[in-house]
Amino acid sequence: MTIAPDPAVLHGMPLFAGLDAAALADVVRQARTARIPKGAQIFAQGDEGAGGHALIDGRVKIVQTGAEGQQVVIRFIGPGEMFGTLAMFMGGVYPAGAVAVADCVEIRWTPAAMTALMERHPRIALNALGIIGGRLAEVQDRLRELSTQRVERRIAHALLRLVRQAGRRVEAGVEIGFPLSRQDLAEMTGTTLHTVSRTLSAWEAQGLVESGRQHVVIRKPHALVAIAEDLPPASR
Amino acid sequence: MTIAPDPAVLHGMPLFAGLDAAALADVVRQARTARIPKGAQIFAQGDEGAGGHALIDGRVKIVQTGAEGQQVVIRFIGPGEMFGTLAMFMGGVYPAGAVAVADCVEIRWTPAAMTALMERHPRIALNALGIIGGRLAEVQDRLRELSTQRVERRIAHALLRLVRQAGRRVEAGVEIGFPLSRQDLAEMTGTTLHTVSRTLSAWEAQGLVESGRQHVVIRKPHALVAIAEDLPPASR
DNA sequence: CGTCCGGTTGAGATAACTCAAACCCAGTGG
DNA sequence: CCACTGGGTTTGAGTTATCTCAACCGGACG
Numbered sequence A, B: 001m002t003i004a005p006d007p008a009v010l011h012g013m014p015l016f017a018g019l020d021a022a023a024l025a026d027v028v029r030q031a032r033t034a035r036i037p038k039g040a041q042i043f044a045q046g047d048e049g050a051g052g053h054a055l056i057d058g059r060v061k062i063v064q065t066g067a068e069g070q071q072v073v074i075r076f077i078g079p080g081e082m083f084g085t086l087a088m089f090m091g092g093v094y095p096a097g098a099v100a101v102a103d104c105v106e107i108r109w110t111p112a113a114m115t116a117l118m119e120r121h122p123r124i125a126l127n128a129l130g131i132i133g134g135r136l137a138e139v140q141d142r143l144r145e146l147s148t149q150r151v152e153r154r155i156a157h158a159l160l161r162l163v164r165q166a167g168r169r170v171e172a173g174v175e176i177g178f179p180l181s182r183q184d185l186a187e188m189t190g191t192t193l194h195t196v197s198r199t200l201s202a203w204e205a206q207g208l209v210e211s212g213r214q215h216v217v218i219r220k221p222h223a224l225v226a227i228a229e230d231l232p233p234a235s236r
Numbered sequence C: 001c002g003t004c005c006g007g008t009t010g011a012g013a014t015a016a017c018t019c020a021a022a023c024c025c026a027g028t029g030g
Numbered sequence D: 001c002c003a004c005t006g007g008g009t010t011t012g013a014g015t016t017a018t019c020t021c022a023a024c025c026g027g028a029c030g
Helices: A021-030 A085-089 A111-120 A122-148 A151-166 A182-189 A193-205 A221-228 B021-030 B085-089 B111-120 B122-148 B151-166 B182-189 B193-205 B221-228
Strands: A032-036 A041-043 A052-057 A060-065 A071-077 A097-100 A104-109 A167-170 A173-176 A209-212 A215-218 B032-036 B041-043 B052-057 B060-065 B071-077 B097-100 B104-109 B167-170 B173-176 B209-212 B215-218
Touching: A021 A111, A052 A085, A052 A111, A060 B122, A071 A122, A071 A151, A071 A182, A071 B122, A085 A111, A085 A122, A085 B122, A104 A111, A111 A122, A122 A151, A122 B060, A122 B071, A122 B085, A122 B122, A151 A167, A151 A173, A151 A182, A151 A193, A151 A215, A151 A221, A182 A193, A193 A209, B021 B111, B052 B085, B052 B111, B071 B122, B071 B151, B071 B182, B085 B111, B085 B122, B104 B111, B111 B122, B122 B151, B151 B167, B151 B173, B151 B182, B151 B193, B151 B215, B151 B221, B182 B193, B193 B209
Parallel strands: none
Antiparallel strands: A032 A104, A041 A097, A052 A104, A060 A071, A060 A097, A167 A173, A173 A215, A209 A215, B032 B104, B041 B097, B052 B104, B060 B071, B060 B097, B167 B173, B173 B215, B209 B215
């Protein structure tokens, strides 16, 4: 399903930062928006003809799948973020898949339109460079975590990253603002859902978090930071 | 030590692909080349004022260091490859350090010069986007390997990657063309030098590789592929 | 009301780590 | 020229964090 986009939605998108009104109008003219129901796949790993995507509303999970079916969650995308853009520079083939974990509204461009836009407005290419660079830096950090830290710390880091990205204040603390399963957390941290479950249970017993079915609330963020930084329990 | 660069060196560099002679001359005019002795650090993680770098000759190791001193090897850079460029889009701070693992000749640009070049020749920015995108895809692959595969497979993958990047035919098989310690291999695969040593010893006993002090020769690349792909021993 | 998906928890297995000791070779300096 | 030194490597023994296998639970949803 495709509808005409509203120019206002581009506001605050890092990808289009610094563009003047005329350029933004040009960008919008090439775009189409679409609604994606929760659970639907937006594109699959290996799909060809990759264009540009940006999320207006909802939440998208980017997943890489290996030859034997093992999955890892590369990242979650929130409103205002671009996604799938990497593929345009990788021969038009998506190196990972995208699934809506909540009802979504996305705005998309065909590969030709996106390329033309970048040529007409180099600022977009520069912005994309900055965004992709930031993601590369982030993935490199995770690579180090995964290589050198134990599971508990990695889970703590993953949760803190999610809080930064999609944290919502609630009475009990800070809540992750979208459905998140143990399996998801396991695939983000390179462990199994069993270990994640045990870890969250232990934290719950300490009053550190509150969690249920696809739902996590952090009650003591500072204590989670202490675990992530591997500070002695005394200071927790 | 800084000397005037020779325009010919830019030939075949992906970063400057598709530029005409005038543009290449412009690029060269802004550049300075430098010799770096083996073992010297080119820049440290956290250094400010990041510019652009490209390697003419030698080999550079990119290393990330965590808060507690744990190191991981992000990648090795060979002749013709750019490096350190990511930092320009990350607030000018290098997110990782670079060390010469062999005597090197590099060509470098100041941040101001590099930015100006990208503005005058958008093609450079597009090329950089492609290169950084490729590296992001590669790091994401390693993230999946690290999450889901056992060390033996990861070491096999790492060696195969190095062969592709710096393999040299020799009588006994294919040799990694630069000094590579067990520690390096461990930091590339998220394990310890002990485990790497044991693994290589086992492979050596099977006639699969030949290795010594900072030196590895793969005698049966196909067998290494079989390990990397986790094929049954029967087919090795 | 039944089914199924996501979660919890226990018990046992094991890959890989840690700790420890010794070795080998390449330079280096006397 | 040779002894010495130190970095890189090897190998053993014991420990353990985490995985695997397995059974069970409870709420959500049709």
